[in-house]
Amino acid sequence: MKEIEISTALGKELDSAVVKAAAARALGVKETMVGECRVIRRSIDARKEPLWKYRMAVARKDEQLPDTYELKPYKDVHSAPEVIIVGSGPAGMFAALRLLQEGLRPIILERGCDIHERKRDIAALNTGSLLNADGTPHVKPDSNFCFGEGGAGTFSDGKLYTRSSKRGDIREVLYQLCAFGADESILIDAHPHIGSDRLAAIVEKIRLCIIEHGGEYHFNTRVTDFSSCAEGIKVTAVSGSETVTYTAAKVILATGHSARDIYRLFESKGWALQAKGFALGVRAEHPQSLINKIQYSGKYQSYMPTAEYSFVTQVEGRGVFSFCMCPGGLLVPSMTEDETVVLNGMSNSGRSGKLANSGVVVSIEPEDFPEYMEKHGALGLMELQSEVERNMYRATSSFKAPAQRMMDFCRRIPSKDLPKSSYHPGVVSAPLHELLPEHVSWRLKLAFPYVGNKLMHGYYTNDALLLGVESRTSSPVRIPRDPETLEYVSLPGLYPCGEGAGYSGGIVSSALDGIRCAIAASGSQDSRSGSE
Template sequence: MKPVLVEVKIDPDHINRPHAIRNAALQKAGLPSGADVSTRVTRRSVDARSRRPLFVLQVAVGEPDAVEPREAIFKPIRLGDRRVIIVGAGPAGYFAALTLLEHGIRPIVVERGKDVTLRRKDLKKIYTEGLINPDSNYCFGEGGAGAYSDGKLYTRATKRGNVGRVLDLLIANGAPGDIRIDAHPHLGSNMLPRIVRAMRDDIIACGGEVHFDTRVDDFILENGQVTGVRANGAQKLSADAVLLATGHSARDIFRTLMARGILVEAKPFAMGVRIEHPQPLIDRIFYHQSPRNENLPAASYRIATQVDGRGVFSFCMCPGGYVVPASTAPGELVLNGMSLASRRAPFANAGLVVEIRLDDVAADNNPLSALDFQASVEQAMFAAGDGVTQQAPAQRVGDFVAGNLSSNLPKSSYIPGIYSAPVHDLLPPMVAASLRKALPELGRKFKGFDSNEAKVLAVESRTSSPVRIPRDRDTLEHVSVKGLFPCGEGAGYAGGIVSAAMDGEKVALAIVQSLGLA
């Protein structure tokens, strides 16, 4: 028979019964239950619109026996003498390195932080001593900002690259095959480091280089062309091209570019709070049931509203997750979220942020104004605390909206601890005002969302880069500096693990072209 794709709705109680799924798919395809044809689930999501959530499965019926490629895609190949320096071992950097290797170009990855395993020790010090290592933290180190995260792998930027290829490469390096099926796949912080390590092994086995503890602090320029970088003060590394994938938190790199006269532009970004609810409350709001059916994943949400024409939206929602300190320098406080693969923690958290426009902070279009604004809020949040640890100011949602200090706080997943503070006063006025108007409205749409069981923690300030490093639309080279290829989230061309990975691949291909090796 000609293969067909059918959609079936399955009760959560039956999701672990392959026969029930197969029979439902055969019936939908108009075939008898004993038909001798293959069935394979190709997509899985949850439809929670009705009172009883259902799994929605897309099933391919009658496919010829096709085995998905699962072995490593990259094999050692003969490398030419061209050297490309990749600054940053985040998703953009590592996917770029693998793409260059496919084309016979040796990538030299330089990373300011430590390898993904050693990095864990520095994360621990944030919790135990309040110590932020400016080169090794939740944003910096092998795997980049994505390594100790929720590991959500969905992106809306599907037109910017081949999402399937990115997912296949993750699977080839140890991710479960389900990420190809789930509509909203995620990996979790316990799975990601192993995958990152496997990717590094591939890069090195195929002839690439990866150097940790190597912070780039300058660019070597000759006649409007980048010919290399300087690292750790004295080390000089020459290259045929430099791919810059340093992420949205590398303020020192943005400043170095500006000091060198290399154009960097301010761009809109967002700022707000991490909002944390008990997970059962989120299950009740979005699944209409609590406790939820044990076969359903922890409920998640993505919500948005407008306040006086300004966007307020949720960001990086982590069901069954933890709020984490994502600061990158001593003396600042920045929050984000992560989860483990099981997403079993008792809390749900998400960024709830307000759109920051250029004329709010950088009317002069000066990128320094945007960076300074972001940094000043993060420093104020730290200064409001004990001046030592990463304790976060927090407020019950009802108190935040009413402008009252909370007399006590509910429990939180945030390990450094929370303390009662007037978050409504600590945030920039426009951010606080927009959130205080948005929350009651969100509470009306999603009953209980603004309950006093929920609290806001501050500050969520690194949703995206406040600056862009502009590049030529066709060559992807910096608009005025030859040989420099801005890439990934820090350059303003990605937002999330998969889109950064796709941008890494795309920019690597542009470098192949520019070196005449396509």
């Protein structure tokens, strides 16, 4: 068996005769002796003439390529011991699937509603039709872009790349997603993505599988307390007007980085929490045609995939980087509380919108804001995050986003007018450079011209719009766990998991952490579980 690389022009299919000839050369055999040829990786090289680059595994006729990844079967767990999972985001769902594989019964408690009801709430949030009694805009506290079935990743671009391969076998996540309906291209693409239009159906199929095998889902069930009890852990929750309790020996806590009530609960109990660095900044929105032109060096054609971008640089000792770029996407209101404005991005699978958006954010460490740390302890950066989100609302007195043209932001002058934005609730010209903490605003001011001059010519333009605020990049708090057992240091039997616990960022790494916690909770010795 050998690996070969083949390139073809974008828009052209792989030519099997060319593959066969290259395979024969690599294997040192005649073309008639070439057996299976399998694509294992596909990426775009746009440095000169835009090309697809394929990495392929090829074998002689008398050899066999190794099998593709084999998923463990899900067991029937109707009468198996229960593990409670709080939260049905990627960490919670993949923990549940892994528990099925280990023969344990997942009981999922989710504060939000199922995907169908959630879609309606999200549409109402986008169009601004949810109002408080006094006529101010309202976001449902348990059903929004962050909370509800599937978690924060459900209405997203569904980008599936991660740098954290040491945390587990990414193939376990990708193959399961394919088993639940994702396109198999995610198995080979260097930058796989699913798209919002397809994610909802996948999330629902995962639920149906979990229930069919004996697991349970409880929607509209917001967990409010944890305590030790004879069975292990008692979990208290509010469901409608009722208080309900559940008990189990093991509980996986996968509540995501927006569940501020969970951090506040632990703090009120005097349980361990640690402040953790995160990143905050703006969403930058450019015409997608400009990004295509920059990234394909002016050679973009409509049959080519819509261009993405990413950059990272350092400004005065802190990272400034693009985050969660959505080609041809939409900006969405991702706040979870009234009187705040938070933005994020999503795209459909075709990524065919006219605008490209991306977070552009600055790293923040606890020592950058000593006054918040002194006042709020481990929750210092969370309080900072929350204050900036409220500042954005105050600037517009609505869910409209404060916005400024890119060059105006860097020159520190308000914009007289604004270009079109994909953000449905609307935009209002405002001095973002003043609304953001100076730590962030100053570094962004230096970073944008640098990116435009050195990394992506044309990126620094007044046709680009900056909108505030991108603040939910990762958790500003860590819930510390034992590195060996993964149990919470303040409550053994509880497994802080995923992004909210501070152990992952993004869909795939959160799913991987869910798998790790499920393995730990089940006591299984799986060598594929990755390291802390």
